[in-house]
Amino acid sequence: MRCRDVEALWDELRGECQASLKETVGVHLRACPSCQDMYEQYEGVAYCLSCLPRPEPSCDLAKKVVQHLAALKGKVHLPIVLSAVETPLGRVYVGFKHNRIAYVSLDTGEPFGDVVERAGRRLRRDVVPGEAPVWLVRALENFFSTWTLDDAIVDISDLTPFEQAALRAAARIPPGEVRSYAWVATQIGRPRAARAVGRVMARNPLPLLFPCHRVVDSSGDLHDYFYGIEMKARLLEMEGYRR
Amino acid sequence: MDDYQRRLYGFALRMTGNREDAEEIVQDAFVRAYRALGKMSPEQRADLRLQPWLYTITLNVTRNRLRGKRPTNVALDALADPDAILRESNEGPPQPETIVEQNTEIALVERALLQLPMHLRAAATLRFIEGRSHPEIAEILHQPIGTVKSHVHRAVRILRRILGPQIGRFSPEGVPMHALS
Numbered sequence: 001m002r003c004r005d006v007e008a009l010w011d012e013l014r015g016e017c018q019a020s021l022k023e024t025v026g027v028h029l030r031a032c033p034s035c036q037d038m039y040e041q042y043e044g045v046a047y048c049l050s051c052l053p054r055p056e057p058s059c060d061l062a063k064k065v066v067q068h069l070a071a072l073k074g075k076v077h078l079p080i081v082l083s084a085v086e087t088p089l090g091r092v093y094v095g096f097k098h099n100r101i102a103y104v105s106l107d108t109g110e111p112f113g114d115v116v117e118r119a120g121r122r123l124r125r126d127v128v129p130g131e132a133p134v135w136l137v138r139a140l141e142n143f144f145s146t147w148t149l150d151d152a153i154v155d156i157s158d159l160t161p162f163e164q165a166a167l168r169a170a171a172r173i174p175p176g177e178v179r180s181y182a183w184v185a186t187q188i189g190r191p192r193a194a195r196a197v198g199r200v201m202a203r204n205p206l207p208l209l210f211p212c213h214r215v216v217d218s219s220g221d222l223h224d225y226f227y228g229i230e231m232k233a234r235l236l237e238m239e240g241y242r243r
Numbered sequence: 244m245d246d247y248q249r250r251l252y253g254f255a256l257r258m259t260g261n262r263e264d265a266e267e268i269v270q271d272a273f274v275r276a277y278r279a280l281g282k283m284s285p286e287q288r289a290d291l292r293l294q295p296w297l298y299t300i301t302l303n304v305t306r307n308r309l310r311g312k313r314p315t316n317v318a319l320d321a322l323a324d325p326d327a328i329l330r331e332s333n334e335g336p337p338q339p340e341t342i343v344e345q346n347t348e349i350a351l352v353e354r355a356l357l358q359l360p361m362h363l364r365a366a367a368t369l370r371f372i373e374g375r376s377h378p379e380i381a382e383i384l385h386q387p388i389g390t391v392k393s394h395v396h397r398a399v400r401i402l403r404r405i406l407g408p409q410i411g412r413f414s415p416e417g418v419p420m421h422a423l424s
Contacts, residue, residue: 011395015376037408044410045402048352049371057252061266062245065273072277124282 083132100155147175367398
């Protein structure tokens with residue numbers, strides 16, 4: 001057995017292993033002072049680590065955790081109300097809660113029940129059908145006249161901080177212009193996360209409002225869109241985009 | 244929960260070297276665990292091995308938190324000259340945010356541990372401080388057992404170089420340095 005093999009076996013031999021292997025290594029160690037030194041030093045490292053004091057958290061950590069969990073338990077999750085609204089793009093299904101829009105889906109001809117189910121899966125909440133209130137119709141009219149998002153009418157609090165940051169960065173792209181996935185990633189301080197940004201855009205629960213259609217390949221290609229690349233091109237054209 | 248909290252806090256502290264970070268990590272980990280449990284089916288909950296799972300969540304939160312912060316990884320030239328780290332340990336400016344108290348052997352070991360790259364630090368902490376077996380560490384880190392063994396070994400090799408040959412004089416009193424001598 002070579003010294004390097006013996007070295008690699010050190011931690012293995014501390015646990016339960018074959019007696020014959022222990023014996024073989026033991027023979028080597030008795031004849032090899034440098035390996036003996038090495039084993040002693042490795043053992044010293046392991047011993048010192050095992051002797052490190054177990055730190056105690058501050059006394060109020062348990063209280064903080066319990067309070068945090070209690071707050072979560074007490075949080076009432078209202079269902080999302082999903083309505084159909086007519087827009088310049090045709091029928092759009094819009095989900096809202098607390099007077100804010102939380103979900104948007106273009107009508108692709110699929111049954112309303114399927115849209116309800118998809119919204120529930122995406123937001124992990126109950127979704128119920130309902131009438132569109134006046135504020136919602138006005139908010140959409142306003143959006144389609146300016147193609148600019150009013151942050152006060154949307155709610156993306158159910159999304160992760162990363163998803164929220166990526167969508168908000170996309171909303172900063174002016175109408176009629178495009179930016180790359182890498183640009184969005186850089187904007188949110190995660191320059192290496194362009195692919196993750198791509199995933200966020202693909203799962204955007206508020207398309208149109210958070211304009212994932214303005215996010216394209218670094219080469220300028222439209223790349224892809226949940227509602228088809230033709231719809232992406234149409235949306236950009238409606239906004240005045242020229243390649 | 245107290246026991247879990249203490250264990251996870253200790254683990255997070257060894258990973259970050261900062262008490263405030265460790266406390267926030269543990270809180271965040273419990274909240275994530277609570278949310279995840281709420282989404283699990285009864286079968287998934289029944290199959291869940293709670294303690295390794297909580298370590299995994301804590302490690303993920305730690306990674307997310309440390310991402311973007313200045314890495315504590317040791318520079319390669321420092322590894323080539325472990326004495327430099329020892330000198331720095333004794334002579335460097337005090338860092339109020341670190342758990343390290345200077346001029347003690349414990350502090351040297353704690354400091355050396357924080358010099359390791361994160362993946363090696365996690366492996367060494369779980370193995371020697373938390374006392375986990377290789378299969379348990381593999382489960383926590385979602386790595387093959389061979390990778391875990393390799394990381395543990397590399398961590399110990401680097402720590403030995405940082406701490407110097409005198410580390411061999413530390414051993415449990417009355418117990419032979421290793422069972423094979």
